[in-house]
Amino acid sequence: MQLYGYWRSSASYRVRIALHIKDIDFDYRAVHLVKDGGEQKSAAYAKLNPAQLVPTLVDGDLVLNQSLAIIEYLDSLAGPLLVPQDPKQAAIVRMLAHDMASDLQPITNLRVLQYVTGTLDAGDAGRQAWIAHWVARAFAAFEVRLKQYSGRYCVGDNVTLADICLVPQVYNAKRFDVDFTPYPTLMQVYENLQALEAFQKAAPERQADAV
Amino acid sequence: MQLYGYWRSSASYRVRIALHIKDIDFDYRAVHLVKDGGEQKSAAYAKLNPAQLVPTLVDGDLVLNQSLAIIEYLDSLAGPLLVPQDPKQAAIVRMLAHDMASDLQPITNLRVLQYVTGTLDAGDAGRQAWIAHWVARAFAAFEVRLKQYSGRYCVGDNVTLADICLVPQVYNAKRFDVDFTPYPTLMQVYENLQALEAFQKAAPERQADAV
Numbered sequence: 317m318q319l320y321g322y323w324r325s326s327a328s329y330r331v332r333i334a335l336h337i338k339d340i341d342f343d344y345r346a347v348h349l350v351k352d353g354g355e356q357k358s359a360a361y362a363k364l365n366p367a368q369l370v371p372t373l374v375d376g377d378l379v380l381n382q383s384l385a386i387i388e389y390l391d392s393l394a395g396p397l398l399v400p401q402d403p404k405q406a407a408i409v410r411m412l413a414h415d416m417a418s419d420l421q422p423i424t425n426l427r428v429l430q431y432v433t434g435t436l437d438a439g440d441a442g443r444q445a446w447i448a449h450w451v452a453r454a455f456a457a458f459e460v461r462l463k464q465y466s467g468r469y470c471v472g473d474n475v476t477l478a479d480i481c482l483v484p485q486v487y488n489a490k491r492f493d494v495d496f497t498p499y500p501t502l503m504q505v506y507e508n509l510q511a512l513e514a515f516q517k518a519a520p521e522r523q524a525d526a527v
Numbered sequence: 528m529q530l531y532g533y534w535r536s537s538a539s540y541r542v543r544i545a546l547h548i549k550d551i552d553f554d555y556r557a558v559h560l561v562k563d564g565g566e567q568k569s570a571a572y573a574k575l576n577p578a579q580l581v582p583t584l585v586d587g588d589l590v591l592n593q594s595l596a597i598i599e600y601l602d603s604l605a606g607p608l609l610v611p612q613d614p615k616q617a618a619i620v621r622m623l624a625h626d627m628a629s630d631l632q633p634i635t636n637l638r639v640l641q642y643v644t645g646t647l648d649a650g651d652a653g654r655q656a657w658i659a660h661w662v663a664r665a666f667a668a669f670e671v672r673l674k675q676y677s678g679r680y681c682v683g684d685n686v687t688l689a690d691i692c693l694v695p696q697v698y699n700a701k702r703f704d705v706d707f708t709p710y711p712t713l714m715q716v717y718e719n720l721q722a723l724e725a726f727q728k729a730a731p732e733r734q735a736d737a738v
Binding site: 457 | 577592603604618625630642646656668671672
């Protein structure tokens with residue numbers, strides 16, 4: 317398998333975690349999202365992924381974008397399962413995963429921040445306020461849900477897709493000096509996850525393209 | 528089951544389509560996202576869904592937010608399947624679903640538009656440009672993917688989760704006068720879906736809370 321990704325991309329980070337949890341070998345192909353206006357906009361990459369976003373996973377003739385679709389596919393290939401088989405438990409895991417991957421990440425990713433600071437001319441202060449606003453809303457709600465569902469990890473004591481979506485968002489929030497005091501449960505789960513080897517191997521700083 | 532939703536919410540619209548496809552009875556509970564500053568911010572609703580977003584599905588003691596998690600749960604209860612059982616086909620369906628549900632909808636939903644026009648003071652023209660920018664990027668990529676995967680619908684000739692995610696985004700784009708000329712495949716699939724009774728029953732204008 318080949319994973320096209322970027323060290324700081326949350327969605328690439330998620331797929332790396334899943335591949336390491338499942339101990340699946342893969343070639344990591346760095347796509348630099350900033351250099352030369354963004355390598356993801358090159359003709360070669362756009363042919364692979366017309367949305368010009370990362371990650372893209374290539375497995376033989378199957379070319380997949382969308383990190384959550386990729387991870388559910390990996391779940392069909394090798395254990396341990398990241399989405400439980402029980403439908404109600406699966407629903408809770410997917411719901412928490414989407415709280416991070418759909419309600420927070422897309423609004424605060426690089427291309428949106430570039431539009432806010434560039435086209436809308438909001439400046440660095442405007443960017444900071446934008447991130448603080450959306451992170452606070454998402455994390456406050458997540459803290460409430462974790463009080464209901466968490467054990468050692470987001471849903472009980474097994475690592476799931478929800479954990480894989482949480483960690484990259486905390487990593488991002490740390491870059492922007494978010495105050496984590498209101499989210500003690502979330503931060504405890506995050507610390508528990510950071511102790512796991514798969515999460516450590518997938519960390520942005522550990523990738524070949526890290527600056 | 529009770530579905531808390533709003534007639535114009537894309538995510539509520541998705542769940543309505545799925546419930547009608549599966550012919551599952553449900554009580555529709557309208558949550559007005561604009562009136563009185565937004566009923567989703569009421570204490571009663573926030574208790575049900577701390578993210579203060581719609582939809583929320585209640586099935587006995589199971590309380591689910593996140594439309595895609597809800598629809599995958601519904602898939603476990605009753606046919607026809609909206610995510611195929613074959614892992615590769617499932618991955619393609621989920622990938623296309625996320626192209627709409629993760630890469631487009633979260634950036635162009637009501638709360639983000641309110642922030643862009645309000646806090647960032649971009650005005651109506653800024654809002655229009657924002658929507659046009661993100662819709663064009665998402666639809667152009669989706670058009671390319673549909674040329675590879677579509678038949679009568681997004682993926683072959685069976686209705687899937689991808690179709691359920693596409694239709695509400697076209698509905699939204701129509702509200703904002705998007706030019707659909709560059710997306711003939713997408714629009715043909717959309718027209719094919721609009722002919723189906725489940726999609727007609729779920730349409731925003733057909734809901735009790737439509738204005």
